[in-house]
Amino acid sequence: MSEVFTPLCDVDPMSERIKVKARCVSIWHSHAPDKPTPVWSLDCVIQDEQGNRIQCTIRKDDMPKYEGLLQEGVCYRISNFGVGENGGKYPLLKHKYKIVFYKNTALTRIDSFDQNNKGFKFEAFTDFVPGRINEADTVDIIGTIVSLGDLIPFNNHGMTSRRRILQLEDVEGNQLECCFFDGVADKFNQCTSKRESSGHVVVIVQLGKVKYWNGKPSVGLHLYSSKIYVNEDLPEVTTFKQRYKKKDCQDENEFKIALFSPTTYVLTPKNFFKGATKKIVGAIRDSYDEYTCVIYAKVHKIHKEYGWYYPACKKCSKRATLSDASASGSKASGSGGRRKFWKCDTHGQLNGVVYRYKIIVRVIDEFGSASLVLFDNMVHKLLNDTPCWELMEKYHYAAEDVFPSEIDVIVGKKMLFKFSYTEFNITNNNHVYQVKMLSDDREMISVFKEGFLSVENEEDQELDKQAKDVAALSGPDSDNVDGGEFVTPETVKWAGKTSEGMFGYSDDMKSLKAISGGSAGDGSSGSGKRNIIDLDEFNEEEYDAKRAKQPDGENQPEVQVKIEKE
Template sequence: MQDVYGKPGIKNMELVIMDEQSSKMQATVRMALVNGFKQKLQEGSAVTLSRYSLGEIQPKYRMVNRPLRLSFLSNTIIEPCGDFTGSVFGFDFRPFNTITGLQQEEDGQFDVIGHVVASEDLDNYDKNGRSGKKKPLTLADKAGNELRCTLWGDYAQQFSDFVDKCANRGKILLIMQFCMMKIWDGRMGVQNGYNGTKLFLFNGNESIPKEEFMDVELYRLSYFSAQDEAKSENTASRISTQSKHSTRDEFLNKLHVKNIVELLDVDQGKASVIVGTIIAIHEEEGWWYLGCRKCNKKVIKESQFVDLEGDSKPKFGYQGTPDQWKCTKCDKIVTGIKTEFRLQIRVQDESGTISLSLFNDDVQALVGRSAYQLCDKYGCKLLKLVILLEKKGFDDLDESVLLDWLNVNVGDHDESQKVLNGVKNKILKAETLINQLRAMGHEITDDYLVDLNFFSED
């Protein structure tokens, strides 16, 4: 059950109702009726409904992939039901292989159950002026199929809190009810959908005695009975309990601010903050590469791979062809590759200049587009435009001219306006951080010469 908010306040309330045969249907309470019905509709309670309407209009926030939805009327009658014999949750778990094989996202939400075999750090991110939490996971089913799962917001924090208290991190069983599909880097995964998703977490070493989780207990017994302790320990090592700091926290509290000239005295591997201006992009060194999906390192054609220490000729993969991709770090043939950013730039502050490499996440945060999207649609033009705008600001530039250029090189007017608004938000965020650093006593000047020749006048 979740409220859907419009700008003035609650727009309507969306519910999922279930009968004794575990058949589900989405229901809607319009804004004018929410206050009258909200106290009678509690999650987990059993009620009887009468005097309602059914319609084929699909709700904007679809949670159940069914053609009909139930709408509450002003005279709808809600009464308690004391003899409901159906399931409490009505889990209907979708097999992983019916998700991972899809190329397009499907509407509607569904349930998944799986063993958490890997998780990344809890990411406390700042994006377009908003802060949030993100926790990427990998789930496995009984057949060994893996599924990428991303938890956002309170769900990410719920998982991290559970892991901190769990005695056996190698046997965490996860249920996500009413999750939704999301494709990222060409791979289909799942994530929590709006606030209606329910997240259940269990220690696989402990029995689940509650009757409403009987089917989950049977799954737990069948899954972990065949898993040895060595495999469990290996899984536990892939469950991260670390937390990434937000950009603002790192810049203001966690790292030391340095001038470029002072970086010579900083120990190797120690992170620092510099405040400077990008004065050049080294396009001749390339700005993207094809990377391994597992480790993000560069992949090359096997025919181009040279073993300097080996005496024998290169042996090609099982297909006997030199056209397979090989990871330079994993030293294996890879079946999945992705386009990654690697941008060489020159940065200047009042003390000097320095060459830096920006990798995938950094560049993507700057331009708001993936490397694949830029390669496929825009090339390096959008990269240059964003950096130019972040250096010069909007005071001296005619937005109508920029929008005309974006309409030609990026897409339609709405998409172009999104690009422009995104850059504005990034500039505002950068200016806010710089002003906060100055307020903390750091001497940061911006009255040095900036060379704009790398971006042609047109």
């Protein structure tokens, strides 16, 4: 009579005296991050003939008995075990339960039940959409590298780390992004130096972790369980290369790995001014309704009393706050103080945070002044791509009121600011506005002034040739800022000329027209000569006689009253 084995998907706490038959896919020791000792447990992932997976845990006291018996790629019959909840903050698999070894758990080696010795279970790249493959799911993927990025250093809780992004392509031509860190990222150094001669470099990620950034999927590695194979001598790699070569009859000798560069957004006058009304600073509050506007103003001062950075959630970039647990705990590496525990209103408890720029500046033009909020990506560009963590390190994670002198270079810059005047500003009489885009590009400024402002000054003529355009994709009422870069092309010809019908002139400019004699949008002071008359010396009869001698219809000189200070 043949043995009856329970599929791993049916393992639950109510089952008794069940036996399973499965292959060991991955083995690892669980311990605290960056602290290999003490070891908490010996863990493994097993997979049955149907491709179902479950995690097994062997407690520290029982590790000596099983550590020498378990091997990756080997099949086993397992019986007399317990079933526990697959809990923890970040469970590896979606299975609700896990197998727990007892001291008397029977672990018997058996013959392989298939030829899939590594236990791969590859997912199609087209399935990487929310609903099919969700964030934090564990997946196996295979693909060839089509583009490879350089190592990018970054700050990781006070320590310098590095990451690398690459693009994999499957045999159907679908692409998927992967992101690897530190030692794993270094595996691709040779490929980077030999992009044009490496040929097809096939990568397999087993038990990888899925993340979605702005809806775009990315695969990385779990802390201990994931495995990565780069051009290794495996049947799966050989088969993939053969299938990929048949795609469009590609010659491997002619295949070159491209340099990966993040997708950039080209900012043009058309999309910068889209849906916006041109305004002078003094007229921002003139409306009783919500609207989006663009102003041209100079940064007068920085409100240093409000700080220059904030701790942000890594997932949504919203402000993170210290949890009650921060009062106790071990000392944090790199900070010199006790370890801090953070929480996010959206994502709850956090393992860590990132620090992002957030500064409030006072801008000014000839008609008024206003306070604007600039977030991380904007300040990053204005400081010549200096990341926030770099200044944090330089100033030893000092308090927010310790203001870096490097940020003072923003003061005096004159540029365009695009933001929304919202219902919140109106009802709460709160007139600090969150900037959505900014630009000091000459062409952008010319478009703004066209038909609106005609007065030039020397400062405008000395604008920096290295113009930058930055945009925050967040809405006006959120604290999150996306990390996308915005680039202004050197030559962009805008087909649609600025007109009153396109952007709409504000009432303040129409009033200027009445005063100056120019058009509502040209900002001209008029061509008529102005006479300043001291009323104490003014001879009214003589003045009336001169006016009577002038022909009808001729422009009369304007009179500006001079008022003496008391």
